[in-house]
Amino acid sequence: MKPTTTLFLAAALSLAATGAMAQAGRNLLPQQGGEALYKGICQDCHMPDGRGAEGAGHYPALAKNPKLEEPGYPLSVVVSGLKSMPAFGGALDDQQVADVVNYIRTHFGNAYKNPVKPEDVKTAR
Numbered sequence: 001m002k003p004t005t006t007l008f009l010a011a012a013l014s015l016a017a018t019g020a021m022a023q024a025g026r027n028l029l030p031q032q033g034g035e036a037l038y039k040g041i042c043q044d045c046h047m048p049d050g051r052g053a054e055g056a057g058h059y060p061a062l063a064k065n066p067k068l069e070e071p072g073y074p075l076s077v078v079v080s081g082l083k084s085m086p087a088f089g090g091a092l093d094d095q096q097v098a099d100v101v102n103y104i105r106t107h108f109g110n111a112y113k114n115p116v117k118p119e120d121v122k123t124a125r
């Protein structure tokens with residue numbers, strides 16, 4: 001991960017962790033649209049081609065990943081985090097979460113139907 005990105009992410013996540021943030025302040029991360037969000041946030045760990053990485057940690061591949069078929073799973077991972085994957089629910093608004101989840105479910109060899117809607121994100125929070 002690039003140091004600037006890491007710092008920015010750390011700042012955004014610690015702000016989010018204060019819990020003082022209202023829904024209106026949620027889109028702390030500026031990228032809009034699934035591709036920009038993926039490139040700005042996710043690819044540092046999951047790699048630009050979604051293949052994941054092994055090294056300092058295990059970063060699972062999102063490419064051709066059957067666990068993305070059920071939309072509720074990636075949705076909950078992005079909103080709430082999973083072990084060493086940070087939660088992004090505090091830093092992204094409903095539309096941003098839906099966009100990035102739909103992006104990974106329809107790229108990198110995945111072609112899953114039934115896209116996530118912003119209302120689904122509200123329910124998952």
Ligand code: HEC
Nearest residue numbers: 041042045058059060067074077078082083084085100104
């Ligand atoms: C700081 C590194 C990091 C970033 C940034 C990150 N992830 Fe992850 N992600 C992980 C790790 C580590 C795991 C594995 C967690 C575990 O099971 O221990 C993971 C797991 C996942 C999983 C579950 C995969 C599976 O097969 O179970 C999904 C889906 C996912 N990430 C999507 C995303 C998306 C979308 C983004 C961008 C919004 C993102 N991640 C950003 C580190 C990261």
